[in-house]
Amino acid sequence: MRLKLSQRVLGLEASPTLAITSRAKELKKKGHDIVSFTAGEPDFDTPSHIKEAAIRAINEGHTKYTPVGGIDELKEAIIERYRKDHSLEYSKEEILVSCGGKHSFYNLCQALLDQGDEVIVPAPYWVSYPPMVRLAGGVPRIVSTDEKDGFKISPEELENAITEKTKAIVINSPSNPTGAVYSHEELKALVEIAVERGVLVISDEIYDKLVYGEVESVCAAGVCEGARENTIVLNGVSKSYSMTGWRIGYALGPKELIDAMMRIQSQSTSNPTSISQWASVAAISGSQQCVEEMKREFKKRRDIMVDGLNSIEGISCIRPHGAFYVFANVSALFGRRYNDRVINSSVEFASFLLDTVEVCVVPGAGFGDDRFVRLSFACSEEDIKKGVERIREAVGLLR
Numbered sequence: 001m002r003l004k005l006s007q008r009v010l011g012l013e014a015s016p017t018l019a020i021t022s023r024a025k026e027l028k029k030k031g032h033d034i035v036s037f038t039a040g041e042p043d044f045d046t047p048s049h050i051k052e053a054a055i056r057a058i059n060e061g062h063t064k065y066t067p068v069g070g071i072d073e074l075k076e077a078i079i080e081r082y083r084k085d086h087s088l089e090y091s092k093e094e095i096l097v098s099c100g101g102k103h104s105f106y107n108l109c110q111a112l113l114d115q116g117d118e119v120i121v122p123a124p125y126w127v128s129y130p131p132m133v134r135l136a137g138g139v140p141r142i143v144s145t146d147e148k149d150g151f152k153i154s155p156e157e158l159e160n161a162i163t164e165k166t167k168a169i170v171i172n173s174p175s176n177p178t179g180a181v182y183s184h185e186e187l188k189a190l191v192e193i194a195v196e197r198g199v200l201v202i203s204d205e206i207y208d209k210l211v212y213g214e215v216e217s218v219c220a221a222g223v224c225e226g227a228r229e230n231t232i233v234l235n236g237v238s239k240s241y242s243m244t245g246w247r248i249g250y251a252l253g254p255k256e257l258i259d260a261m262m263r264i265q266s267q268s269t270s271n272p273t274s275i276s277q278w279a280s281v282a283a284i285s286g287s288q289q290c291v292e293e294m295k296r297e298f299k300k301r302r303d304i305m306v307d308g309l310n311s312i313e314g315i316s317c318i319r320p321h322g323a324f325y326v327f328a329n330v331s332a333l334f335g336r337r338y339n340d341r342v343i344n345s346s347v348e349f350a351s352f353l354l355d356t357v358e359v360c361v362v363p364g365a366g367f368g369d370d371r372f373v374r375l376s377f378a379c380s381e382e383d384i385k386k387g388v389e390r391i392r393e394a395v396g397l398l399r
Contacts, residue, residue, distance in 0.1 A: 072092060188224050217322070309326065
């Protein structure tokens with residue numbers, strides 16, 4: 001039998017970063033001293049009170065199927081979190097717990113989009129937004145944002161991007177990969193347009209607890225009249241509580257849409273892991289001191305990385321206000337060469353760093369802007385300092 005794959009999967013693009021990250025892992029296995037700035041997860045252990053809640057759940061027999069949309073105890077914890085943090089009221093019927101933030105977005109696209117429906121995606125964007133829109137038959141309408149504007153889409157750009165086919169806009173604040181955080185007024189201006197034009201706001205707030213300085217995370221569902229009914233909020237425990245492997249994300253939104261997403265989930269994964277749900281109750285309801293400690297450490301690391309990179313000729317970056325990434329502009333180095341090697345893209349620059357100084361960064365091409373590379377500061381201060389100095393050394397080799 002000759003196997004014929006679906007057009008759906010054949011149309012999926014391979015990640016432009018996969019070859020570089022795979023090569024870095026192979027080199028590390030062979031004993032090379034690779035400094036990796038690729039991590040998309042905190043390097044801290046899951047806090048002990050959360051792990052203890054999981055062990056307790058196992059010992060108490062909470063190891064069976066749960067309702068598809070999640071246990072009531074977790075939904076109640078989420079309700080209280082949004083009441084306390086954002087003065088927003090949700091019912092359990094307006095919440096769906098899924099197997100991670102990515103799963104929430106996938107369920108949403110499958111439940112919302114018909115063939116040809118457009119979703120506005122500001123770039124730089126998280127790498128999986130466009131493919132998941134396409135898998136549902138939708139069309140990602142990419143709107144490029146600029147570094148000088150803090151990588152934020154403006155009301156005018158949003159207005160100009162909306163067409164009769166527009167179904168939704170994605171807003172990711174704090175952002176992966178840029179660390180951009182929208183203020184209340186900035187979000188309000190965007191959401192008001194979306195409400196007026198009947199465009200759903202998809203607000204991905206997975207990094208909402210990881211903000212630095214005087215900046216505050218704002219929930220898009222509470223910024224103006226009509227926002228709550230016109231917004232679906234995506235969040236989870238992965239980033240804020242260092243629980244990436246526990247795979248718990250959740251969505252809050254209109255009951256009709258949540259019901260549709262739950263029907264999709266019921267035919268794919270059914271419920272998220274029971275033990276992880278009980279651990280998440282402890283994460284959301286328990287002491288938030290662990291989050292504050294992680295934030296303080298991330299802020300120190302951010303400043304070391306940003307100051308170091310900005311001191312390298314040909315590299316510049318703005319100071320991110322959230323998440324744990326720096327999006328560094330390396331386009332001033334394009335056209336330079338090392339021996340017979342010419343650097344003309346983020347992929348070529350990332351490959352050059354790995355080959356010459358054994359530093360691994362993520363090319364910006366995968367995030368929709370080839371002028372940049374993403375560096376994660378979810379690693380030790382020692383590695384940050386060592387890696388930045390190696391990058392300085394590599395740039396010094398270019399002519």
